[in-house]
Amino acid sequence: MAVLGPLLRARSSTTISSMASTIRAFSSCSTPNFGNDLKPPSLLAQKPLPLRHDPQDRTVQWVFLGCPGVGKGTYASRLCNLLSVPHIATGDLVREELSSSGPLASQLAEIVNQGKLVSDEIIINLLSKRLEAGEAKGEIGFILDGFPRTIRQAEILEGVMNIDLVINLKLREDALLVKCLGRRICSECGGNYNIASIDIKGENGSPGIYMAPLLPPPHCASKLITRSDDTEEVVKERLRVYKEMTQPVEEFYRSRGKLLEFDLPGGIPESWPKLLQALNLEHYDKKSAAA
Numbered sequence: 004m005a006v007l008g009p010l011l012r013a014r015s016s017t018t019i020s021s022m023a024s025t026i027r028a029f030s031s032c033s034t035p036n037f038g039n040d041l042k043p044p045s046l047l048a049q050k051p052l053p054l055r056h057d058p059q060d061r062t063v064q065w066v067f068l069g070c071p072g073v074g075k076g077t078y079a080s081r082l083c084n085l086l087s088v089p090h091i092a093t094g095d096l097v098r099e100e101l102s103s104s105g106p107l108a109s110q111l112a113e114i115v116n117q118g119k120l121v122s123d124e125i126i127i128n129l130l131s132k133r134l135e136a137g138e139a140k141g142e143i144g145f146i147l148d149g150f151p152r153t154i155r156q157a158e159i160l161e162g163v164m165n166i167d168l169v170i171n172l173k174l175r176e177d178a179l180l181v182k183c184l185g186r187r188i189c190s191e192c193g194g195n196y197n198i199a200s201i202d203i204k205g206e207n208g209s210p211g212i213y214m215a216p217l218l219p220p221p222h223c224a225s226k227l228i229t230r231s232d233d234t235e236e237v238v239k240e241r242l243r244v245y246k247e248m249t250q251p252v253e254e255f256y257r258s259r260g261k262l263l264e265f266d267l268p269g270g271i272p273e274s275w276p277k278l279l280q281a282l283n284l285e286h287y288d289k290k291s292a293a294a
């Protein structure tokens with residue numbers, strides 16, 4: 004599907020700055036009202052900039068949706084490398100805050116380790132800080148991973164920023180659980196691996212799926228850790244919370260014509276080329292491989 008061309012837009016970094024401060028302002032309203040009267044004039048006046056033709060000048064403002072364990076982080080970070088935009092994962096922002104000795108750490112640990120969602124206010128505050136820090140470094144564009152996760156977050160984002168495309172990654176639920184339980188992270192370099200070997204046979208007309216383990220290189224092998232929320236009980240709760248709170252966000256974007264549904268056909272070797280094809284990005288990959 005040739006979705007990318009018209010969806011790529013050149014953006015100015017001031018948009019990100021507006022977003023950071025404005026989502027804070029919006030999220031502090033106890034009753035969200037996203038009517039035009041609440042929008043600051045600068046955002047009302049904001050129009051997409053004309054599409055520039057040098058690929059270096061183009062950027063993306065994309066969102067990745069998908070259940071826990073589906074591989075949002077893996078595919079979002081690969082696309083970010085390819086398109087040279089920052090990968091902003093709210094789960095990573097939460098984990099950074101958790102590992103700091105900041106005032107929120109113990110409150111967040113309790114929420115995350117129960118598989119619940121952090122409040123919209125806290126998550127928007129973390130995201131705003133991240134966007135502001137990125138802007139100070141001259142970042143333009145982004146792929147958001149793990150945000151928005153509630154309708155309220157989606158409405159806040161919609162009120163301040165034009166999201167070009169939302170990629171909804173999908174995988175059968177039995178594979179999701181196994182993938183979460185097999186997830187390992189290198190405590191030194193932060194690399195993500197998976198020791199699970201998934202080989203589910205197709206039945207009753209539904210296709211099977213094979214996903215080879217993604218094993219760490221020897222220098223990471225002795226430093227692997229498991230996320231504290233990747234236990235069977237917590238993963239099941241996260242899947243339940245996803246259905247209740249985040250699935251409606253899929254419909255939010257579907258009804259706005261922004262949702263690209265992508266059923267993962269297998270592991271990275273099978274899925275990555277197909278995802279690039281769905282995004283009309285194969286030529287980017289070939290160019291970066293040649294470089």
Ligand SMILES: Nc1ncnc2c1ncn2[C@@H]1O[C@H](COP(=O)(O)OP(=O)(O)O)[C@@H](O)[C@H]1O
Binds near residue numbers: 070093114115151
């Ligand atoms: N947008 C968000 N809204 C609320 N809580 C969030 C959000 N993003 C991350 N979190 C919290 O951080 C945890 C880890 O997020 P993430 O790494 O994205 O996990 P998952 O594998 O469940 O997709 C979530 O279970 C939730 O508690």
